[in-house]
Amino acid sequence: MSxxxxxxxxxxxxxxxxxxNDLVVPGISxxxxxxxxxxxxxxxxxxxxxxxxxxxxxxEGNYSENKCEATSHSPAKFTGFARIFTDTAGKFxxxxxxxxxxRGAGGETQAPHxxxxxxxxxxxxxxxTRIYFPGEVANDxxxxxxxxxxxxxxxxxxxxxxxxxxxxWNVMLQGSDETVFFEW
Amino acid sequence: xxDPRRYRKFAAGTQPEYLHPAYVSSxxxxxxxxxxxxxxxxxxxxxxxFGHSLVTAADSDLTAQHSGEPLGERIIVSxxxxxxxxxxxxxxxxxxxxxxxxxxxLHKMDHHGAPxxxxxxxxxxxxxxxxxxxxxxxxxxxxxxWGNHHNAWRPQHIHFSLFGAGLLTRLVTQMYFPxxxxxxxxxxxxxxxxxxxxxxxxxxxxxxxxxxxxxxxYRFDIVLRGREQTPMEK
Numbered sequence: 004m005s006x007x008x009x010x011x012x013x014x015x016x017x018x019x020x021x022x023x024n025d026l027v028v029p030g031i032s033x034x035x036x037x038x039x040x041x042x043x044x045x046x047x048x049x050x051x052x053x054x055x056x057x058x059x060x061x062x063e064g065n066y067s068e069n070k071c072e073a074t075s076h077s078p079a080k081f082t083g084f085a086r087i088f089t090d091t092a093g094k095f096x097x098x099x100x101x102x103x104x105x106r107g108a109g110g111e112t113q114a115p116h117x118x119x120x121x122x123x124x125x126x127x128x129x130x131x132t133r134i135y136f137p138g139e140v141a142n143d144x145x146x147x148x149x150x151x152x153x154x155x156x157x158x159x160x161x162x163x164x165x166x167x168x169x170x171x172w173n174v175m176l177q178g179s180d181e182t183v184f185f186e187w
Numbered sequence: 188x189x190d191p192r193r194y195r196k197f198a199a200g201t202q203p204e205y206l207h208p209a210y211v212s213s214x215x216x217x218x219x220x221x222x223x224x225x226x227x228x229x230x231x232x233x234x235x236x237f238g239h240s241l242v243t244a245a246d247s248d249l250t251a252q253h254s255g256e257p258l259g260e261r262i263i264v265s266x267x268x269x270x271x272x273x274x275x276x277x278x279x280x281x282x283x284x285x286x287x288x289x290x291x292x293l294h295k296m297d298h299h300g301a302p303x304x305x306x307x308x309x310x311x312x313x314x315x316x317x318x319x320x321x322x323x324x325x326x327x328x329x330x331x332x333w334g335n336h337h338n339a340w341r342p343q344h345i346h347f348s349l350f351g352a353g354l355l356t357r358l359v360t361q362m363y364f365p366x367x368x369x370x371x372x373x374x375x376x377x378x379x380x381x382x383x384x385x386x387x388x389x390x391x392x393x394x395x396x397x398x399x400x401x402x403x404x405y406r407f408d409i410v411l412r413g414r415e416q417t418p419m420e421k
């Protein structure tokens with residue numbers, strides 16, 4: 004396999020054409036949610052030059068499988084894929100549909116989650132993590148979450164705020180509350 | 188028993204570690220806690236779906252995106268995207284970005300004193316064909332200084348982003364040029380321990396794709412992670 008190399012500091016010029024902070028398309032079923040957060044490095048400094056690449060199922064737990072036509076920047080249907088860039092304060096925000104439960108590796112049900120790749124200068128390989136949702140009964144039996152030490156699970160589970168459709172999820176690259184990253 | 192790992196492990200030394208102190212930016216950004224080995228579920232084996240019609244034929248010629256021609260040495264970069272069994276990866280997105288011939292990126296945070304080129308943006312994309320082939324027309328990027336250490340210069344390179352069949356084949360890498368004297372001093376190129384793995388990131392000069400009186404050809408094949416053999420196949 005070819006070796007991974009860092010995206011470097013200027014990758015946005017090549018990747019930002021798929022930047023999309025709103026995955027919601029007209030007529031889509033499911034609960035519209037907003038996820039907001041910040042990326043902090045080992046000195047607790049915000050990372051202003053990062054990108055998240057997300058992939059998720061729709062509200063019924065199905066992943067997009069077919070090619071999708073697009074006009075301008077917007078796919079014509081819900082794809083579950085987007086690139087989201089951090090701002091100068093290392094913050095990001097996107098609006099999407101809350102994903103449904105999808106099947107796990109052994110056919111069991113996984114708790115609702117969003118897959119996240121983290122891109123930035125300084126990373127020689129992409130980081131892979133997941134966003135889970137608070138208060139989900141299925142979190143207790145999720146086969147991936149169950150591999151995570153109990154005291155680190157909270158780094159994967161988004162925090163809820165004022166309303167049920169707003170979540171906060173941060174990426175801590177290092178430190179005692181370092182986000183759980185997976186060897187994928 | 189179902190094997191939850193559907194894709195192969197990386198061969199020892201063929202991938203960089205997250206922490207590579209010679210590459211200073213990795214020190215405060217590399218994870219410090221052990222990564223957790225993940226079972227490969229539908230989430231990871233399915234693939235990103237985006238607006239495929241966003242990628243047009245014009246996106247693969249970086250010399251034809253403006254009214255005039257960019258300055259620099261015209262090149263044709265082509266090759267195949269393969270899996271670890273040597274099979275072509277069809278209809279898969281390949282994205283590139285690079286500096287101009289003077290070593291300057293069209294990015295607001297690039298403060299290198301070399302000039303911008305009004306006829307060069309430095310980004311391209313293409314879908315592989317049914318056999319995994321791709322082709323870009325561009326100009327040879329310049330080397331440029333960076334702040335990693337005293338008198339640090341990046342070798343000439345083109346950044347590549349690849350998708351393959353699903354999340355597990357996602358790869359971002361860099362293509363280098365043969366004979367570049369800066370390679371041996373570059374901490375990013377040298378972040379991979381295995382020398383053969385490093386050399387695979389260096390394109391080969393290629394007479395076959397070199398076009399007379401027009402452009403030099405470079406061949407660069409990229410190998411994405413392969414599937415694990417399933418017990419049923421044994």
